[in-house]
Amino acid sequence: MTEKSNIYTRAVRSVVVVLALFAAGCAELGYGGGADATFTAVEEGGSKVWKGGGTVDLKGRTRPLTLKVVNTLGADHGFSIDSMKVSEVIKAGEERTITVPLENIDPMVSEHRVYCQLHPKHVPATLVTTR
Numbered sequence: 001m002t003e004k005s006n007i008y009t010r011a012v013r014s015v016v017v018v019l020a021l022f023a024a025g026c027a028e029l030g031y032g033g034g035a036d037a038t039f040t041a042v043e044e045g046g047s048k049v050w051k052g053g054g055t056v057d058l059k060g061r062t063r064p065l066t067l068k069v070v071n072t073l074g075a076d077h078g079f080s081i082d083s084m085k086v087s088e089v090i091k092a093g094e095e096r097t098i099t100v101p102l103e104n105i106d107p108m109v110s111e112h113r114v115y116c117q118l119h120p121k122h123v124p125a126t127l128v129t130t131r
Helices: 001-031
Strands: 037-044 047-057 063-069 077-081 086-090 095-102 111-114 126-129
Touching: 037 077, 047 077, 047 111, 063 086, 077 111, 086 095
Parallel strands: 037 063, 047 126
Antiparallel strands: 037 047, 063 095, 077 086, 111 126
């Protein structure tokens, strides 16, 4: 029984290692459900703000850009990035994933303005892309 038990234990460990490596590879390639950038609508100092952004490297990229957008406020807010052909309305309390095809991203722009098209006075954010 001990020999069969050892073989079983090694087989289980091998499967666990393979699954862990597969999961790590998927995360590296962007298939793990993670977003490239996250934006959250919040209120700071009496102003409504799209908070978030960061820098995304597009060099050699073959998959679409994935943006996680969260509206924590009590009203609907716009989420627009003209240089990426994005224009959405995010409902109050909604969390949404927006996928941007690479061909929609203007290659001449490296600083993409993220703003609320419904409320022009809201403070915009910036998403930076590099190539």
